[in-house]
Amino acid sequence: MRKINEIFYSLQGEGYHTGTPAVFIRFSGCNLKCGFCDTRHEDGRMMGDEEILDEVGKYPARMVILTGGEPSLWIDEPFIDLLHKAGKYVCIETNGTHFLPTGIDWVTCSPKQGTKLVLTRMNEVKVVYEGQNIDVYESLPAEHFFLQPCSCSNTREVVDCVMRHPKWRLSLQTHKLINIE
Numbered sequence: 001m002r003k004i005n006e007i008f009y010s011l012q013g014e015g016y017h018t019g020t021p022a023v024f025i026r027f028s029g030c031n032l033k034c035g036f037c038d039t040r041h042e043d044g045r046m047m048g049d050e051e052i053l054d055e056v057g058k059y060p061a062r063m064v065i066l067t068g069g070e071p072s073l074w075i076d077e078p079f080i081d082l083l084h085k086a087g088k089y090v091c092i093e094t095n096g097t098h099f100l101p102t103g104i105d106w107v108t109c110s111p112k113q114g115t116k117l118v119l120t121r122m123n124e125v126k127v128v129y130e131g132q133n134i135d136v137y138e139s140l141p142a143e144h145f146f147l148q149p150c151s152c153s154n155t156r157e158v159v160d161c162v163m164r165h166p167k168w169r170l171s172l173q174t175h176k177l178i179n180i181e
């Protein structure tokens with residue numbers, strides 16, 4: 001059984017796959033307590049894999065995004081295999097402080113200040129910008145580097161920072177701009 005906060009169908013609002021239809025599986029609970037976190041950390045409900053797969057199967061998209069909370073606290077290789085057997089492309093949003101099972105198709109790592117990263121592979125880095133030094137993230141083993149405003153509030157500051165650090169690109173939380181989930 002795995003603790004699920006919500007399962008919903010929307011468009012990936014952030015980062016490289018922005019605009020792509022995807023089923024979000026939001027797991028409950030997190031090992032960090034970021035002051036800016038925009039997730040409602042509700043208790044959630046224990047669900048079996050069959051029930052989770054049934055819910056995911058209600059939607060036509062191939063992309064599934066594991067998020068939370070911190071999804072790495074709840075997943076294992078058999079779960080990723082089940083999603084693959086259902087024909088899904090599996091993405092994860094993680095803070096990078098826990099190891100991941102093998103086989104995930106797309107890893108988005110969002111490192112948080114003052115934490116120790118354990119991931120050795122990731123496809124994209126997505127930093128929520130609060131004025132911190134981003135140079136330290138440039139050596140991470142990722143193909144894409146995104147800087148994201150905090151709750152759409154400091155966008156001009158992020159634009160200026162990206163222009164000073166051209167390895168990075170702007171990631172807007174587009175779902176918030178168009179009022180979708």
Ligand SMILES: C[S@@+](CC[C@H](N)C(=O)[O-])C[C@H]1O[C@@H](n2cnc3c(N)ncnc32)[C@H](O)[C@@H]1O
Binds near residue numbers: 036071094
């Ligand atoms: C809610 S977190 C869940 C996954 C994982 N715990 C993590 O932090 O990556 C999903 C993404 O939203 C970002 N995020 C959380 N709160 C935010 C906010 N207020 N503004 C912008 N991005 C935010 C996180 O940094 C992360 O990239």
Ligand SMILES: Nc1nc2[nH]cc(C(=O)O)c2c(=O)[nH]1
Binds near residue numbers: 014039068180
């Ligand atoms: N549309 C939409 N895109 C997202 N990308 C990452 C999200 C998250 O909370 O992990 C998220 C979310 O909550 N909604």
Ligand code: SF4
Binds near residue numbers: 030
């Ligand atoms: S690590 Fe992710 S889910 Fe956890 S508190 Fe921070 S932003 Fe929220």
Ligand SMILES: [Mg+2]
Binds near residue numbers: 038039
């Ligand atoms: Mg979100």
